[in-house]
Amino acid sequence: MATTALPGRNYLEEDATTIGAWLKAWFLTVDHKRIAILYLLSINFFFLLGGLAASVIRVELITPQGDLLSADLYNRAFTLHGIIMVFFFLIPGIPAVLGNFLVPLMIGARDMAFPRLNLFSWYLYMAGGIFALTAAIFGGVDTGWTFYTPFSSTYANSNVILTITGAFIMGFSSITTGVNFIVTIHTMRAPGMTWFRLPLFIWASYATSLIIVLATPVIGITLLLVAIERLWGVGIFDPALGGDPLLFQHLFWFYSHPAVYIMILPGFGVISELIAAFSRKRIFGYEFIAFSSMAIALLGFLVWGHHMFVSGQSVYAGLVFSFLTMLVAIPSAIKVFNWTATLYKGSISYRTPMLYALGFIGLFVIGGLTGIFLGIVAINIHVTDTYFVVAHFHYVMVGGAIMAYLGGIHYWWPKMTGRMYNEVWGGISALIIFVGFNMTFFPQFIVGYLGMPRRYHVYPQEFQVLHVLSSAGATILAIGFIIPIIYLTISLWKGAIAGDNPWDATGLEWEVSSPPPTHNFTTTPVVTREAYDYPPDAAEVDAANWRPGSPL
Amino acid sequence: MQDFPLFPEQASTFAGPVDVLYWTLVGLSLIFGGILPFIILYLMVRYHRSQKVDRTNQLHSSLPLELTWTVIPLVLVLTVFFWGAFLYIDMRTPPDDSLEIYVIGKQWMWHVQHPNGKRENNELHIPIGQPVKLIMTSQDVIHSFYIPDFRVKQDVLPGRYTIMWFEATQPGEYHLFCAEYCGTEHSLMVGRVVALRLADYERWLATPGEIILPDGSVGGAVPALVEAIGDPMELAGGQLFASLGCAGCHRSDGLGIGPNLAGLYASEVRLTDGSLVFADENYLRESILNPGAKIAAGYANVMPSYEGQVSEDQMNQLLAYIKSLADANVE
Amino acid sequence: MAHHEHEHERGHIGPATYYKVFAALMVLMFLTVGAWWVEGMLNIPRALGVFIAVAIASTKTVLIVLFFMHIKVSSRVTQLYAVAALVALLFMFVITMGDYFARGWPPELGPLP
Amino acid sequence: MATTTSTSSSHAHADHGHADHGPELQHHFSTAAQQKEAATLGMWVFLVTEVMLFGGIFMAYAVYRWAFPDIWAEAAYHLNTPLGTINTVVLLVSSLTVALAVSAAEAGKRTRIIQLIVVTMLLGLAFLGLKAYEYSEKFAHCAGYSTPIEWVTNTNQHAVYECLVPGQAFLFPADKTTGASNAPTVAGQPTPYQLFFLLYFIATGLHAVHMLIGLAIMSYLVFITWRGTISSTYFTPVEIGGLYWHLIDIVWVFLFPLFYLVH
């Protein structure tokens, strides 16, 4: 079917002649690139599933009555949506797909430090996913993705233990990935690849891994304690024994706040790559962007209590957490400003990845700034547990992290598959997503400030207009997500041969062939220059070469 | 779809200040969220590869610039932080003369009892122009008491009391929501808050009515008792105090096995290990349910636990009674 | 490049050191039990007792980590990771306990039931 | 950003002494030293996650000990401190033998490695045995026997015994300071005493699970040493296996005073 052939002997090529050998070559592979592909397919599957649940939620919310779903089913729908999107899509998302594919390539290594552990982590991920799916099939869970006690431990009679097991196993998958990244980045860099020559994506991945390693075990043990409480009938958080349900929240958010940075930091890394590549110049303030990732990772550990302002924690704790929350915004601000400054005097092209990158900045800024609203306690009291929060986190997670994910997928698609996707459709769907997204989630800020509580499937009449608007937006958004799946799939056969460096970008990954050979580098590269060292006149040359008809 | 508000009503003394802070933040966000994208758009167009503009002398880092965009946001966020912090402290400090109303949350309803003993379900009647302090607890899971038009919200926890206060400014009916997810009918755990002028509120208080108690039994509001000395919640508590046998040990002459409870509420209690605790609702509750946890100095650990013997409802009445003893002492 | 991190030949810890460390560990162990036994008769403040026990346990940990686990002669990165967990735990303990200590502040809620 | 030269993978060998790697060098590493550093660092990062895992339990412990100091003291009285002490000694000795095994590995003395690891494993088993005895003592009391042996042989059942296993049957002796068991409180009464024993069972249980994993690792080490994989140039498995064992020891070093030595 292929019109033209890809360069030979790449990691996608198969010696396998029998099905068995083929299965073995893919499912027992220790090649980080193949593992990335396994992750890509499974994670996108979970995204679609989570999106399906989101669609159900949005359809139900068109009317103020509960006509499509019963209260119970609705609760199971948003719980499934939250758990899948957080634990099985966004947390593994960028690190496990793009990170797995790129980290060894970018630092000039032949593979991850522990290739078999890498494969194992995919199996853990799948095992966790299967537990969660089983739980969903046999009736689902209705605790919300936050599993608050004592509801989850004593009162809920749904498949809490099964789901918790799934999340627990998935946590270990996360941990093994994190350990692998840290060790790989420390010990496998090619000669000459000093810390300040690393691409910013590597810095971001490193910061992410640090959070994974330090925070994930805590949620593991916390969920385990909830499971024990359910099994044993008495528990650590049980108020009947004098236990404190708030302790659960402390432990849960000790992980889950840093976890939001697990979701966004790799996205920051991707955006840094995209902005530099499509402005054709060295990124502005390299060191500041690099260190702000580390600062976010560190400060991120100190602010978890901003999810508990009205929970009954002490007023002092509320003030301290609020204060620290203000601080954690600063490194993000630094990044945003540096990206903007990079555009100045660049030669900007509106290729699909860049459209996503620019969309990312706009949407993340809105999401981040509303995070500041939420961090101010006096305002948080009114808007916490309303759609204002829902809008905030979709702005950062969908408008931020998913934009970065899609931008990254498009940018490295030629490297991963050797083929170009359709640029026209790429641009169109990026615009559809941008419009649909804002239409879905902007009204939620308003309805949230009006007082619409989250996790409500029946709501007062006067909120309906905004909900209908939001559901309409979600339809557009869904279309926007489906189009890329179609044209990216088609490009596997029909796409133009990409060549080794279609974007004329810097970075070791662009120096190997597309798709890369199995062992990445036949000779170990020796790095002598900094990251993003576009020639000083690169932007000028690029602009000078532009003719009407060249890509925008 | 008749009415379609874009902004909640302002019906309490907090609503104004919170909204001012909110609009300030919206304004600040417009500066960043509005102007920044504008700058980006401008750069996108001006430095698009099709534009023939000067691209020489590129800059790759600049400490002054970095400092500028670190310090300015920092100053701004710290300013709004302090603003919000003072407002928050205010929102968490009920005035001493607040009207105290007891709230119990349970799956999936709100149960309210007023000092005179009048009860209501999924409704809260309050006077305007008067600080109201809600003393709230839950029988089962965590709930959250939320009145959007007052801009107040507080989680309600099993096993302890949380407190929330507000002062309504406009007579009217407002939404009451449960904002913390609490199970199947979370979204049906709603009701209304009825703010009345003081005279109307008092008239309402005196109107008899029948109500289902949290344990399922029927309890009436007891208007007959209003004429008796003190409030019926205290009276009911006093009866419990006698019938549960508390009075045998806690005698008002101070000669019992246990301490005299008059004046206890809102005082500092010295414990056997020398430390001081503040005798608030949570301390009283603990002393009754788990007397061994903190032992008052000079007394033996002989008080039995009443765990499982008093309902949340009765606990509130006992507290109202013990607090009334405190009042009596002050006078 | 990462290689310089392990290019220096690792220092060496031999059996003689292990025996000494072990002896110290045993002494500390008896110290902690001894302290407990003595405290039982002395009626000292509880916090002090906890402090002594945790201090001794921490000393033991430091000895094990430094010598048995070779951190003393490990690469700088490994040393950093050995303290990383400690720092994260410290964040968690200090902030969470801070909340519990502070909850007594009137008019907020009193001590835990 | 990079120039690809043909220095190939030999770049780091030159200045590195041992260019003659055994078959244990995996293809994606350039040098044995790099592989060793990766393995050691990997183990340490993993240990960090283990510390955080136990950290969650210690956090819960700290909160409740702070909230219920008296109850903690009374409850701890019912743990078997002599057994706990013996177990501490057992574990500390096992840490020594593991450290010595690593020394032996550095020297390439295979028989000695195997001897030392086997001793370690025996100590580990002894620890688990004592732990099992402690647990069964608690369960025996719940079943109404004073010792596990009486429980198993079904002799001498008491009428009422205290039950320190959290759950419906939980029964904390009313005479809290002496442990006299004839005047128990109401069965299943939900009191913070249960929190202590819950934490005790969960923390020591999780520790025991780690012990089992440690034993599995040790048997694997014996196997590969016996097979001849370990030599004075390649002993990384022994070293990182040892690291894991020491961590288990460290966890116990904290569990012991925090649960058994409380006033």
Ligand code: HEA
């Ligand atoms: C990718 C995920 C992600 C990210 C990156 C963030 C980022 C931030 N979040 Fe968000 N958040 C979530 C995901 C995320 N959040 C989720 C999932 C929830 C809900 C969980 C649940 O309950 O289910 C939540 C909830 C949540 C709450 C609790 C709400 C509640 O339930 O009451 C708070 C409160 O402080 C908060 C704050 C912040 C802040 C301050 C940031 C900051 O990091 C943002 C920093 C960024 C900027 C500030 C923008 C860029 C900067 C500039 C343009 C410069 C100018 C800036 C200034 C002048 C300040 N978030």
Ligand code: HEA
């Ligand atoms: C990464 C995280 C992530 C992502 C991507 C999304 C994506 C979306 N979310 Fe989600 N959301 C959360 C994380 C996320 N969400 C979390 C954590 C919660 C809180 C849960 C809780 O309260 O516990 C939440 C809650 C939440 C609510 C609030 C529910 C409530 O409180 O009552 C709503 C309501 O509108 C919503 C809507 C949406 C929509 C419309 C999308 C859209 O962007 C989705 C668009 C995608 C699609 C529409 C998929 C397209 C494909 C198909 C439809 C075809 C399917 C085909 C096959 C399966 C073969 N989400």
Ligand code: CUA
């Ligand atoms: Cu009660 Cu939600």
Ligand SMILES: [Cu+2]
């Ligand atoms: Cu957060």
